[in-house]
Amino acid sequence: MFPDLTRDDVFRIETRRLWLRWPCAKDADAIVQLAGDEAVAGMTAAIPHPLDRGTVDGFILGARRDAIEGRSLTMAVAARSRPQTLIGIVGIAPDADAAGPHLGYWLGTPHWGRGLATEAVGAMVEAYFAYTPGTVLTSAARIENAASRRVLAKLGFASEGTALRPFPARGGDLPTERFRLDRRVWERRGAHAAAGLVAVHV
Template sequence: MFPDIARDDVFRLETRRLWLRWPRQSDAPALSVLASEWDVARATAMIPHPYRPEDADRFILAARAANARGAALRFGLTLKSFPRKFVGMIGVEPDEAGPRLGFWLGRPFWGSGLMSEAVEATSDVFFRLTEGDELAAFILPENAASRAVLEKAGFVDEGRIEAGPGRHSDSPVARLVLRRRDWQGFAGPGLRPGLASARALS
C-alpha cells in the first residue's frame, strides 16, 4: 500500500505539537499503561482488554513489520515538547472494504486537540503517498469526540453498518469516509493551512 519512502523507521511526520513516527520498543511501558484503560480500549476495534506488557511488545513488533512491508502505516504519537513522551497511536490499515484509519489517545491527553493534528497529518500522507480514492474510519455511534475529530478533517458520515471490525463485529458502528476529491478541497497543492509545518522526513 505504501511506497519505499514510508518503509524505513526514519520516516516521520511533524505537526504543530506532535511527532508521528514508527513505534519503538522504548514506547512499550507507556503504551501498556495507556492502552490498558477500558475507556481507551472499548472505543477501538483491536486493543485487547485487559492489556498486558507482552501485548505491547507484540504490537510494536507487528507494527514495525507491517510498516517495513508497506502493508500499513502505524505511527506512535509523541509530544514535541517532550519527544520521548508516548501519548497514543494512529495508523492506516488494510481492510476488506479498503484502507481504514484507526487511532487512540491516552486518557490524560483527551480534549487537547492533539488527535485532530494527527488525523489530518495521517490523512494527508495517505493521499500523497498512495493512489487510494478514499479512507474510511469506523466509530461507535456514541463516540462524539472521535466523530468531531474526523469531521473536522473532512470525513463524512455514510451511516451505520451492522457490524464493525474487531471487537465491534457484533455492534453497529458509524462509517465515516474521506474521499480524495474532498481531501483535495482541504489540502490544495500544499499541506493544509493548519498543518503548514507537517512534513515527511527521510
C-alpha cells in the first residue's frame, strides 16, 4: 500500500508544531504511560488497560515491520521542540471490512485541547493521498468520543452513520460512528494547508 519513500525509518513528516516519525524502542515507556491511561485506552479497539511493556514492545516491532513491508504506516507524534518525546500515535492500515484503509490515532491526555490531534491526523492524511494511489480513507470513533469525531469532521471526513465495531480490548462490539474521506473531497478542500504541513523528509 505504501511506497518505498515511507519504508525507511528516516522518513518523517513535519507540521507547524509537530514531528511524525517512526516509533522506536525508546518510545515504549511513553506509550505505556500515555496509551495505558484509561481515558485513552478506553476509546480504542486494541489497547488494553492496564497496558504492559511487553505488549508495547510487540506493537513497536510490528509497526516497524509493517512499515518496511509497505503494508501500513504507523507514526509516533512528537512536538517539534522535543522530537524524541512521543505524545501520541497516528497510523493507517488495511481494513478488509471497509471501503478503504483505516485511520486510527490517539494522543496522551496532557496534550488534549490544543488542536494537536487535528494537526497530526491532517498531516498523515495528506501524506497518504500524496504518496499512495489510494482513493478512500475510513475511520471510526466511539459514540462517546466527541473529540475524536470532531477531529475527523474538521478534516473533511463524512459520517456514514453508526454501527457496531469489534473492540477486542474492550471485550466485545461497541457502537461507533463510521467516517469516510474520498480523495476528491480532500483535494477540493485543500485540507493540507489547514493541517499546517511543513515538509516531508526522507
